[in-house]
Amino acid sequence: MVLRLDPALAERLRLVAEVEGRSISDVAREAVAALVEHRRADKHFRALLEENLASHTEALQLLRDGTDTRPGRAAGGAA
Secondary structure, eight states: OOOOOOHHHHHHHHHHHHHHTOOHHHHHHHHHHHHHHHHHHOHHHHHHHHHHHHHHHHHHHHHHHSOOOSTTOOTTOOO
16 A cells, blocks of 8 residues: 655654654554544444445445336436
8 A cells, every 4th residue: 555645744754653663654554543443433424434335235236136226217227
């Protein structure tokens, strides 16, 4: 995985890692894990996740059997 950071943020990350005697990768992994856990507990994020899941479920059903479950939609038709 390649992660591009603003140079100023990259320097702050490097300094945090240096002060803590850890690798930049280790500090970045910790930050990403904390972000993911924070999002899992966030109500707004969970609502977005549910919307996304519903959308993907509909797309999978359409691909599987050609049935579009959205109101006013027919398989192969445009809205």
